[in-house]
Every structure is written in C-alpha cells, then in structure tokens.
Amino acid sequence: xxxxxxxxxxxxxxxxxxxxxxxxxxxxxxxxxxxxxxxxxxxxxxxxxxxxxxxxxxxxxxxxxxxxxxxxxxxxxxxxxxxxxxxxxxxxxxxxxxxxxxxxxxxxxxxxxxxxxxxxxxxxxxxxxxxxxxxxxxxxxxxxxxxxxxxxxxxxxxxxxxxxxxxxxxxxxxxxxxxxxxxxxxxxxxxxxxxxxxxxxxxxxxxxxxxxxxxxxxxxxxxxxxxxxxxxxxxxxxxxxxxxxxxxxxxxxxxxxxxxxxxxxxxxxxxxxxxxxxxxxxxxxxxxxxxxxxxxxxxxxxxxxxxxxxxxxxxxxxxxxxxxxxxxxxxxxxxxxxxxxxxxxxxxxxxxxxxxxxxxxxxxxxxxxxxxxxxxxxxxxxxxxxxxxxxxxxxxx
Ligand code: PLP
Numbered sequence: 001x002x003x004x005x006x007x008x009x010x011x012x013x014x015x016x017x018x019x020x021x022x023x024x025x026x027x028x029x030x031x032x033x034x035x036x037x038x039x040x041x042x043x044x045x046x047x048x049x050x051x052x053x054x055x056x057x058x059x060x061x062x063x064x065x066x067x068x069x070x071x072x073x074x075x076x077x078x079x080x081x082x083x084x085x086x087x088x089x090x091x092x093x094x095x096x097x098x099x100x101x102x103x104x105x106x107x108x109x110x111x112x113x114x115x116x117x118x119x120x121x122x123x124x125x126x127x128x129x130x131x132x133x134x135x136x137x138x139x140x141x142x143x144x145x146x147x148x149x150x151x152x153x154x155x156x157x158x159x160x161x162x163x164x165x166x167x168x169x170x171x172x173x174x175x176x177x178x179x180x181x182x183x184x185x186x187x188x189x190x191x192x193x194x195x196x197x198x199x200x201x202x203x204x205x206x207x208x209x210x211x212x213x214x215x216x217x218x219x220x221x222x223x224x225x226x227x228x229x230x231x232x233x234x235x236x237x238x239x240x241x242x243x244x245x246x247x248x249x250x251x252x253x254x255x256x257x258x259x260x261x262x263x264x265x266x267x268x269x270x271x272x273x274x275x276x277x278x279x280x281x282x283x284x285x286x287x288x289x290x291x292x293x294x295x296x297x298x299x300x301x302x303x304x305x306x307x308x309x310x311x312x313x314x315x316x317x318x319x320x321x322x323x324x325x326x327x328x329x330x331x332x333x334x335x336x337x338x339x340x341x342x343x344x345x346x347x348x349x350x351x352x353x354x355x356x357x358x359x360x361x362x363x364x365x366x367x368x369x370x371x372x373x374x375x376x377x378x379x380x381x382x383x384x385x386x387x388x389x390x391x392x393x394x395x396x397x
C-alpha cells in the first residue's frame with residue numbers, strides 16, 4: 001500500500017495512541033470531579049496543555065481543547081455571530097479568503113444571512129498566495145474579523161499570515177478599535193516552524209489527526225485577555241468556551257503526537273523536501289501536466305510551499321478517475337480536501353486562485369508524511385505514466 005493522502009489524515013502515531021490508551025487505565029476520573037481521581041485527571045489534562053503550549057509558544061491557559069479543527073474554526077465564527085449586533089453600529093464586516101477550508105468558508109459565508117458583509121479575498125494565480133492589497137483595501141471601520149488560513153490544505157501554499165496580521169494591527173491601531181485575527185493553522189502544526197507569539201494572531205485552530213494523533217481532537221488558541229462568547233452552554237470545562245467532559249485519552253495522545261512530530265521535525269522536513277523536489281522534477285516530464293499553482297513547477301524550492309502537499313492536474317482526465325485508477329494499484333491520493341471530496345460543487349479554493357474549471361476538475365492532491373519514501377513516489381510516477389495514455393484517449397473520445 002502506498003499512502004500519499006497525509007493531508008487528509010496522517011498515518012497514526014501508534015506510540016502516541018497507545019500512550020493515550022494507557023492513560024485511560026490510570027486516570028479515568030472525570031477531570032471536573034472534586035475527588036482525588038478527578039484532581040489527578042485534571043492534573044494530567046493540564047500537563048498536556050502545558051506541553052502543547054511550549055511547542056506552540058503561548059500560555060497554557062490560552063489553549064482550549066476541542067473536537068478538532070472544524071469545531072475550533074466554527075467556534076470563532078459563531079462566537080462572532082453571537083456578537084454581531086453588539087457594541088458597534090452599522091453593518092459588521094468579516095474578511096476571509098477564498099482558499100479556506102470549508103470549516104471557515106461555509107460558516108463565514110453564512111454570516112451574511114445574519115446581516116454581516118462577508119468579503120472573500122482571492123489569491124494570485126501564479127503563486128497561490130493571498131492578495132494582501134485586497135485585504136488592505138477592504139479593512140474599514142466596520143471590520144470585526146479577519147480569518148486567513150496559514151497553510152492551504154489543497155495546494156500546500158504557505159500564506160503571508162504574519163504580514164496580514166501586521167496590516168490589520170496597523171489599521172486597528174489607527175482606527176482605535178479591535179479587529180480579531182483568526183488563522184486556521186491545521187496544516188501548519190508540525191509541518192512548518194512557527195511561534196504563536198511571533199505570528200501575533202488572536203486565535204488559531206489546530207487538529208491532532210493531521211500529525212498522527214487521534215481523530216476528533218484539536219485545540220483552539222485564544223490570546224489571553226480576549227473575551228469570546230461561548231457558543232455552547234452547559235458546563236464550565238475549558239473555561240466555559242468548550243463545555244463537555246474533556247477527551248483526556250485523546251488529548252494525551254494529541255500532546256504525545258505533537259511532541260513526537262516536533263522531535264522528528266528536522267529530519268522529516270529534510271527528507272520530504274528532498275523527495276518532493278525530485279518528484280516535481282520528474283513530474284515535469286509528463287506532457288500536459290499542470291502544477292497548481294504554476295510556480296510550484298518553476299520555483300519548487302520557494303519558501304512559501306509546504307514540502308508535504310502538492311497539487312497537480314492532468315487535463316482532461318478527471319481527478320476522480322485518476323484517484324480511482326491509482327486506488328486499483330493500491331496507491332492513495334485525493335482530489336482535494338477530504339471533507340468536500342464527495343461533493344459535486346465547484347472547488348472554491350482553485351476557483352479563487354483563478355484556475356479554470358476544466359483544470360480544477362482534473363486536479364489531484366499528493367501529500368507526504370514522515371514515513372514517505374522516494375520509492376513510493378517513483379511507483380506513483382510509474383503508475384501515472386502507464387495509465388495516462390489510455391485515460392487521455394478514453395476522456396477525449
Ligand atoms: N482546516 C484545515 C486546513 C484542514 O485541512 C482540516 C482537515 O481537513 C480542517 C480544518 C478540519 O480539521 P478536523 O478534521 O480536525 O475537523
């Protein structure tokens with residue numbers, strides 16, 4: 001089996017998952033219980049928070065455990081929704097990007113139904129990076145939230161979040177009012193080095209299963225002192241921001257997976273960079289293959305590309321057909337985001353990068369992880385070379 005769909009979910013870090021299971025035996029108490037078993041479980045929970053905060057470079061009390069990236073993202077948008085009509089007058093404005101994962105994109109667009117003006121920033125078609133001049137133009141007195149993702153889950157383009165934060169901070173200082181800046185950092189954790197303090201975002205979303213941790217676990221960073229309206233009610237867990245008994249085994253496994261991925265980061269990054277570069281060179285030999293964005297093929301070493309995610313298209317072969325044909329050879333890639341890959345909707349990420357629909361429909365995503373080997377990418381290449389001529393004929397006829 002050749003697994004090249006790590007951006008959908010990483011192969012499990014079995015040591016981390018086992019550690020989570022082990023903790024369940026010794027610390028099964030409810031972290032909110034007053035007795036010793038509860039206090040011990042709470043201590044372990046807070047140790048996980050402390051450990052995670054040291055890798056993310058924030059305070060432990062700034063981290064709130066959630067059921068994953070989707071919930072963390074939705075919490076931010078919905079908390080803004082709760083406050084839409086308060087404090088300020090006039091129509092509130094929310095700025096996001098057309099590259100966002102559905103867990104930001106969909107709830108952000110839904111804010112329009114509640115009276116907000118929602119502005120979607122597009123990306124440069126050549127390099128896939130967000131157009132910050134558009135952000136600059138759109139910032140105004142009515143802006144409440146800017147939400148821009150860190151690493152795109154389909155193309156692997158690293159977005160200029162730090163620069164965007166600076167623009168927003170400068171504007172909000174001048175305007176004398178706060179504009180919340182959120183980033184979806186799900187595909188950044190363990191993949192590119194960053195510090196939350198340096199990035200200076202107000203809130204950020206993370207997920208465990210993208211780095212080998214369990215599915216259904218993640219966390220939300222909320223800068224100290226920021227008052228967010230709880231979306232759910234019914235408990236005081238996670239300072240009331242995310243009530244409900246904490247998933248201690250999952251959280252423990254999450255913090256172990258983070259530790260393991262940071263311990264191995266340099267080695268993983270180096271090996272993936274080398275094999276990704278070689279793979280891109282070989283892909284260039286395939287007639288008609290298009291890199292998305294284009295610059296990925298011409299400047300693969302550019303600092304704004306994640307070494308773990310690659311998007312290409314081989315028009316007119318539909319991406320879906322390619323995924324199935326490769327699956328028959330026990331090679332697993334995807335068309336795009338796992339959350340939307342079964343839908344027939346237009347791919348909003350590629351659309352907002354200016355990619356024509358016909359090319360978008362032919363795209364596949366190849367994503368790597370710590371155990372990916374050069375031979376696996378060679379096998380994918382061989383399979384593509386074998387299958388493309390027949391598929392081309394079949395699609396054109
Ligand atoms: N944000 C991005 C960029 C993602 O790639 C994903 C996962 O596909 C998510 C959010 C959602 O995370 P989760 O699967 O933990 O809900």
